Amino acid sequence: MPIGVGVVGCGNISDVYLRTLSKSDAIHLVSVCDVIHERAETVGTSYGVTHFGGLEDFLEDPRVEIVVNLTVPSAHFGVTRRAISLGKHVYSEKPLALSFAEGQSLVSEAYAAGLRLGCAPDTVLGAGIQTCREIIESGGMGQIVGAAAHMMCPGHESWHPDPGFYYKRGGGPMFDMGPYYLTALHTLLGPAVSVMAMTSLLRTTRTISSEPRHGQSISVDVPTHIAGLLKFENGAIGQITTSFDVCAHSFPPIEVYGTEGSLRVPDPNGFGGTPQFCPKGGDWSNVEANRPYAAESRGLGVIDMAYAIAEGRPHRAKGDIALHVLEMMEGFHLSAQTHSETDLTTSPERTEPMSLTSW
Numbered sequence: 001m002p003i004g005v006g007v008v009g010c011g012n013i014s015d016v017y018l019r020t021l022s023k024s025d026a027i028h029l030v031s032v033c034d035v036i037h038e039r040a041e042t043v044g045t046s047y048g049v050t051h052f053g054g055l056e057d058f059l060e061d062p063r064v065e066i067v068v069n070l071t072v073p074s075a076h077f078g079v080t081r082r083a084i085s086l087g088k089h090v091y092s093e094k095p096l097a098l099s100f101a102e103g104q105s106l107v108s109e110a111y112a113a114g115l116r117l118g119c120a121p122d123t124v125l126g127a128g129i130q131t132c133r134e135i136i137e138s139g140g141m142g143q144i145v146g147a148a149a150h151m152m153c154p155g156h157e158s159w160h161p162d163p164g165f166y167y168k169r170g171g172g173p174m175f176d177m178g179p180y181y182l183t184a185l186h187t188l189l190g191p192a193v194s195v196m197a198m199t200s201l202l203r204t205t206r207t208i209s210s211e212p213r214h215g216q217s218i219s220v221d222v223p224t225h226i227a228g229l230l231k232f233e234n235g236a237i238g239q240i241t242t243s244f245d246v247c248a249h250s251f252p253p254i255e256v257y258g259t260e261g262s263l264r265v266p267d268p269n270g271f272g273g274t275p276q277f278c279p280k281g282g283d284w285s286n287v288e289a290n291r292p293y294a295a296e297s298r299g300l301g302v303i304d305m306a307y308a309i310a311e312g313r314p315h316r317a318k319g320d321i322a323l324h325v326l327e328m329m330e331g332f333h334l335s336a337q338t339h340s341e342t343d344l345t346t347s348p349e350r351t352e353p354m355s356l357t358s359w
């Protein structure tokens, strides 16, 4: 019996989700909601589902069992918390919340209510990262000593239609893009124990070059270049740079280093890609990512949650992993302010690898 799903937030990313969700046998897409009611109406009409302009009416619909929260970061906490209080399972876009304290309360409130809390990114469930996890776990890389992650771009004001939120609290390159890289590092290496960083905010205003707000100015409230270090429970040391200030670079998205080999990990902002492996003393070669979900499948984490509820097993894109990532992201910024290493208090286990067959 498919589970009822309602989507709140009918903006830029919603169509990608709705396409994936509407094709799943585990899900019955029931409704959509947006504070800008015309957006909900347009999206609802095109998917043939009920549309709401008010969050309360949307949440009170008993057909909605899982709420998919695709609102802007500043609204994630309030929307998720209200949904949990009304007995709904929630899958949220990243970040889980704007602060670790808020994230902690969401995880504990969902747990106390016996509800599922899930969070993006689910790209780590795709063929690329799952293949890399298998390579590392096979032991062929020897002892894992380190990893390097690079997400550097000129910023999102050149393409997003309404990019202001990327430069407010909950945005910036670490809170916006960090979740893909940090969740991938957790999937590949396990939990981290501490982080430290330096950050900069060199331009306090940015000019939008996308339509329809072309030429308008955005004030920047958050650091836009962050160079961080992570210490993992397994002893490995990671480094991560996230930036909205870099025109171009030539680093791979992620590399993992072992005593017997090095691994190039595909872009964690996608599901597929081709991993590359270099054994000690050898040459780089491609590794076939012969697993399901190589194509864009945003929403896969919701589908996994739907099956997990039906099967009575843990879901994979879990709220407590997103909370760990949130603690790291906040920790990088705190470390930069205090000029010290920030210890982490959360240490979530990795969830089960994806099956070799698709749903």
Ligand SMILES: NC(=O)c1ccc[n+]([C@@H]2O[C@H](COP(=O)([O-])OP(=O)(O)OC[C@H]3O[C@@H](n4cnc5c(N)ncnc54)[C@H](O)[C@@H]3O)[C@@H](O)[C@H]2O)c1
Residues within 6 Å of the ligand: 008, 009, 010, 011, 012, 013, 014, 033, 034, 035, 036, 039, 055, 070, 071, 072, 073, 075, 079, 093, 094, 095, 162, 176
């Ligand atoms: N755009 C992308 O490529 C992309 C990719 C991956 C993840 N995300 C994440 O998805 C989320 C949404 O991003 P987006 O690009 O679609 O943003 P967006 O601004 O295009 O859309 C967000 C929508 O949420 C609505 N909204 C805001 N607060 C609301 C509330 N309280 N109740 C109901 N509706 C509300 C807005 O009216 C808007 O239509 C963000 O967390 C973002 O980080 C975006």
